[in-house]
Amino acid sequence: MKRIKTDILIIGAGSGGLSVAAGASQMGAKVVLLEGHKMGGDCLNYGCVPSKALIASGKAAHAQSRSAAYGVAEVAPQVDYAAAKDHVQDVIAQIEPVDSQERFESFGVEVIREFGHFISDTEVQAGDTVITARRIVIATGSSPLVPPIDGIDTVPCLTNESLWELRERPDHLLIIGGGPIGMEMAQAHVRLGSRVTVIEGDKALGKDDREMAEVVLKNLRAEGIEIAEDALASKIEGGEGAVTVHTKDGRGFSGSHLLVAVGRKTNTDTLNLEAAGIETTKTGVKVDDAMKTTNRRVYAIGDAAGGLQFTHVAGYHAGVIIRSMLFGLPSKAKTSHIPWATYTDPELAQVGLTEAQARTLHGDRLEVVRFHYEHNDRAIAERKTTGLIKVMVVKGRPVGASIAGHQAGELINLWALVLANNMKMSQVAAMVAPYPTIGEVNKRAAGAYFSPRLFESDLVKRVVGLVQRFIP
Structure with a gap:
């Protein structure tokens, strides 16, 4: 078993973990970074970057069919869905070097491509390596939540992770979840030529100002998206190319593909947090205003901390804890300006x-x-x-x-x-x-x-x- 001692150990190479690694290493701290999956985490590979790239494809298609008001003849867009996905992958590839292992190693960061788990309050094991650290940062992010709806495990089900592997345009995309991910993908796909139905158990875009949300929803409906609100999914049945979602109020919605976008769960299950004396809540790792866990040597940031789940919040948290870890200065996170x-x-x-x-x-x-x-x-x-x-x-x-x-x-x-x-x-x-x-x-x-x-x-x-x- 190999043993390493370091100033700062970061578990997770998503936006938050990479921000800490870049800042701490360039300011003189010895840093070890663990990542068992893809560098860049969810944002680069499955979230912010690919979704905005596909939205751009949808916007380009939509412009061709909505140009008469500008004095330009309208045409029916000829959409190549696979080519749109190639565009998505090209965008990821262009940004990838910024988050790459090679770049962070050039900063002096020791990158270990293994998942890690706690074996004590100061030690984490990753593969055949045990790392002892003065400070540890949990930056493991979150994953799509697939709710326990009756039948969901018997039908093909897309999430924001597997959606990018789809190469054939859905004929009729059903989306369970009317939050930001669901509504963004709904509009992108309807503009690329799919029929789209959004099934939301409460109100679509429910976390935003109601008046403002209605401005957006009115436009989405005008583009042809069916948005069913107060429609709580209770049962799913069907198979490849034919899926039906039943709701508690007796409605049924049928389509060719199903995307589940009802929320996210923190990636903490495999960390063995109990070994380090770290408590959790229903939403993530329990932290105080300084992003410290119940183990004072360990911080949790970004989605893992169970608060606002945005890439820019993870980056903000990174700045908060760097001030504390590197300079010993008091530093607290707040949300009122996010x-x-x-x-x-x-x-x-x-x-x-x-x-x-x-x-x-x-x-x-x-x-x-x-x-x-x-x-x-x-x-x-x-x-x-x-x-x-x-x-x-x-x-x-x-x-x-x-x-x-x-x-x-x-x-x-x-x-x-x-x-x-x-x-x-x-x-x-x-x-x-x-x-x-x-x-x-x-x-x-x-x-x-x-x-x-x-x-x-x-x-x-x-x-x-x-x-x-x-x-x-």
Whole structure:
């Protein structure tokens, strides 16, 4: 048995683990990284990267059949589904070197391509190697959750991992789950020529602001996606090329393929956490605000920590624990400034509190300001006028922002900056945005906050009147 001693041991080479490895090694720490599967984890191989690549294929096909308004003749797109999947793999291949074993070894990281499990509170075994570490980071991510629906183990079932192996376009894709993954893949496939039915046990896009979600869902339905809400799957039957999903309310939905996208489960089952004195919760590893587990030498970050499941959150967690591990400085993670986006068309983005959450927390102190895309000149020019922004403001400071519309995922960046730095609406209003840009939506939202204060105020009008009368 080979034995290694190191400063930091990282279990998992997804986005969080790689961020810790890159930062810690380049700042002088001795780092060992374990990965028993693919470098880059879920985001590169099965999640963010391939899904956005397939969405881009769908967008290209959709543009061909929706061009008459721009003075360009419409044509029926000739979709080669296998070629679209080749595009997906090419995108992964272009990004792969950034997450590669070779790159991290060039930083001085010792990469061991084995799964690891705890054998004590300071030791992890990976294959025939035992690593003793001063600090250990659990960054094992999550996997698709396949719920125990009656019959699900008897029919062919796709997840966000196996979907990318499919080379023939589904004739009729059934999707159980109306969250971001389900809705993004629904739109991508309907644009590539599949019929699509989404079966959601509650409300589609239910974690987002309801008004904003409806903006997106209306457009998805208009594109031909059947969205069945309050339809809890109770039984699945059929076989290759013919699957039927029955719901508790007696409905039945039949299609050629089934994609399950109901959520994710943390990858902790094989870690033997008990040997290290590490407790878990229903959602993941139990951590405090500093991302420390019940074993003070061990941290858990990203999806493994059981909180918000986004790549950028894992990267954020990495920064939090590097400050603590390398410099011994206090560092805590928070969630109030974390944005997220769903990359449908139109996009859906959120940071901070939704309107409903803000009303519950702040009551009458809350002001909600709105601006609609239909009043943005660039949106008009590009015929992207569906959508709006809402900003929740308390005593002049934003506490949340919700955007549904073109480039919402880009626009939310400004509000993430504002919330992270506790900025005021006056600072956003002071920004000068180039004309004409979609980004003016943010500026105009800030203007909507101040407009009634300036244009509907009797005091302002009296002051202006006095200045005009008495100052030459």
